[in-house]
Amino acid sequence: MTFTICPKCGNDTSVLLSGVCRECFFQNFALAQLPQVIQARICASCGARFTRGRWTDEDNIGTIVLKTIEDNLSIHEAAEDVEVCINPRQLTPHMYKVEVEVVAAIQGERVTSDLSSEIRIIRESCEMCSRMSGGYFEGILQIRATERIPTENEIEACLRIVDMTIDRMRAKGDRLAFITDTIRSKEGLDLYIGSVNSGRHICKAIIEELGGTFSESPSLFGQKDGKEVYRITFSMRLPRFTPGDIITIGNRKIVVKHMEKKLTGTDLTDSSRFIATEDDIALAKHVGHVRDAVNAVLVSEEEHELMILDPFTFRTVNIKKPAGFSLMEDEEIPVIRIEDALFLLPPEWRKSDT
Ligand SMILES: [Zn+2]
Ligand SMILES: [Zn+2]
Structure with a gap:
């Protein structure tokens, strides 16, 4: 083992801590420091706490006391495995007495520090509350x-x-x-x-x-x-048209899905996707809503056509069969009547309540 001389006390030492021997190091050592009096600024209306130049929302006064201690407690940078135990006690609504115990390891040695502080609660109005009330x-x-x-x-x-x-x-x-x-x-x-x-x-x-x-x-x-x-x-x-609205644009009948700068929807004739700008639909007319759909009886299903009993006229009507259509015979199917013509409700609107 090699020895050096402690520059402070002159004794031989095997390790130097911060440039001095172990004894000299611990002589003036403070594991933790805490101001004796700390002010905590809180908002009387919303309970926010003022910290690091700004107001922050907090749950309750208990949390504020703990956080105030944490913010003001400084622990030696060489400390490892630090454990802090904070024990606050309310003296008055404006004052808390807090005992703090810090346990840590310094160069493998266990060190404890007992501290205490007084927290004075200053109640004021935060900028948000004063602006809100103003x-x-x-x-x-x-x-x-x-x-x-x-x-x-x-x-x-x-x-x-x-x-x-x-x-x-x-x-x-x-x-x-x-x-x-x-x-x-x-x-x-x-x-x-x-x-x-x-x-x-x-x-x-x-x-x-x-x-x-x-x-x-x-x-x-x-x-x-x-x-x-x-x-x-x-x-x-x-938007001018809302989801579920049925509009006519030229000869097309469209169910509106969403409208921002553009309108998206479904063509009632063939269930194809429809997209148009505001200018494109300047002359569009509102002619119905999917909520007006009624159930009709499917009479028969051919390769390209469906025969449906029109619930308004009680006559059978042929409608072009949409791709991927599947339904049992005699099962009911939602249809909508627009300008004397009958249309199947597109699949995405069938189960909806709108
Ligand atoms: Zn020394
Ligand atoms: Zn406030």
Whole structure:
């Protein structure tokens, strides 16, 4: 074994810890350090905690006390296998006494440190709560429908999507994701939104489910401290045609599946896929809905044709048999009558309740 001399005490030593012998090292060693008094800033309304320059949502005061200790506890960098035991005790609603025991291994030696601290709870109003109570908003979301009025179901769906999106944005840390005001009118719905970012996400989520398009435009809202203040208006347009609508375009009859900038659907005549731009369907007419379908009796099935008992006229009608058609004779089959002609409902709409 080779020995060196400790530069501090001059004794022979086989190992140097941070440049000194074991005895000198542990003489001034502190495994852990904790301030005697710590302030914890929490929001009296929503329970958020202020940490590292920003407000973060928290579950409860117990978690806040533990996290405050964790944030302020510093443990020696040479410590290994560290175990921390935190024991908080509430003295008053504004004060906690916390005992902390730290156990760790330093150079193979087991070291313990007992610390204590006092946490003083400072209750204030976080920026989100003060903005919310002050009616703050960065964006206005106006939900309308193209060439029609949104249905009650669509408004309900929008409100549900808004709630879900706001929850998702809040969970991601957008604390300005909130709605200050909701105004329902004959034309649709107006929402006052805390953050522009959440407004954009809401529009995208609505389009994904209900279709439609949206545009953004800034508008001068007023002046604050000599500066012009802008708000973003999101113009959300629900689609002209909704899923299940049956429309005519020229001679074609189409069941609408989804409509954003383009419309997708199924051709009633041959069940082929249909896709068109807004311009293509400018002259399209709404002629029915899949919910108007009724069951008819299949009389017979030929190679290329089906004979069906028309439930409206009680006469047998021949319809072109779609590819891959399979049904037992005498079984009922949903049909829809559009402009005096009978059509089979495309397979994807047959089991639907809409
Ligand atoms: Zn020494
Ligand atoms: Zn708050």
